[in-house]
Amino acid sequence: MRHENSTYTYRHHKISSHILLVALTSLLFACSQQPSTDAQHIQSLSNHKSATTDSQTLQASSTEIEPVMTPAIESSTSLKNVSVTVYKTPDCDCCEGWIEHIENHGLKASVQHPEDLSLFKDRYDVPQQMRTCHTAVTTDGYVFEGHVPAKYMAQFLASPPAQAIGLAVPGMPVGSPGMEQKNKFMPYQVMQMNKDGTAEVHADSTGMEQPSKFVPYQVIQMNKDGTTEVYAEITSAQQQL
Numbered sequence: 453m454r455h456e457n458s459t460y461t462y463r464h465h466k467i468s469s470h471i472l473l474v475a476l477t478s479l480l481f482a483c484s485q486q487p488s489t490d491a492q493h494i495q496s497l498s499n500h501k502s503a504t505t506d507s508q509t510l511q512a513s514s515t516e517i518e519p520v521m522t523p524a525i526e527s528s529t530s531l532k533n534v535s536v537t538v539y540k541t542p543d544c545d546c547c548e549g550w551i552e553h554i555e556n557h558g559l560k561a562s563v564q565h566p567e568d569l570s571l572f573k574d575r576y577d578v579p580q581q582m583r584t585c586h587t588a589v590t591t592d593g594y595v596f597e598g599h600v601p602a603k604y605m606a607q608f609l610a611s612p613p614a615q616a617i618g619l620a621v622p623g624m625p626v627g628s629p630g631m632e633q634k635n636k637f638m639p640y641q642v643m644q645m646n647k648d649g650t651a652e653v654h655a656d657s658t659g660m661e662q663p664s665k666f667v668p669y670q671v672i673q674m675n676k677d678g679t680t681e682v683y684a685e686i687t688s689a690q691q692q693l
């Protein structure tokens with residue numbers, strides 16, 4: 453009985469430490485994203501400082517900071533409830549790069565490799581001059597042609613103009629998401645495709661979208677004997693959700 457009891461306490465303590473570390477790490481990440489709520493973060497951090505090593509106290513303080521974490525996570529995943537079907541050729545690497553970019557922003561993508569891509573571009577009314585390597589269609593029927601940055605997709609889907617069917621980035625510009633070549637960047641326009649077959653400029657993209665604004669980091673486990681070990685490797689923003 454005694455043995456079981458102490459094992460439970462030890463494990464409980466260990467789990468609590470994980471929660472605290474993950475919470476702290478997320479907090480730091482949140483800080484870099486949301487400077488406007490610094491005062492709240494400092495308040496939460498000082499809560500941590502006053503926490504004793506008692507596992508209950510640690511758990512309680514990690515619960516307290518949850519409201520601070522929520523807004524930062526939600527703002528980085530404005531595409532979380534969006535699903536698209538991506539039509540591409542099986543050997544398209546830049547398409548894969550773009551899919552990774554949108555998935556890092558929370559969007560769910562399922563991929564199809566039809567024999568004739570142009571049939572799908574015809575079906576979704578993508579104008580000839582906008583056509584490029586891949587076509588993504590949301591469950592609501594909005595069309596995103598080519599290497600459209602996730603932030604413009606989110607912007608568009610938040611309030612789609614009545615006359616629009618979607619956005620396009622024709623010509624696979626170097627530096628667009630999925631088309632990264634070191635730090636090379638070719639300014640390009642994000643076009644809005646309209647129901648009447650016309651296209652107009654939706655936005656000028658003048659800088660890299662930095663799909664990896666995310667810096668990989670490790671969650672470290674702190675042990676009772678003062679040593680530390682790697683508990684998890686966080687290699688994408690997606691993993692934090």
Ligand SMILES: [Cu+2]
Nearest residue numbers: 546547585624
């Ligand atoms: Cu491409």
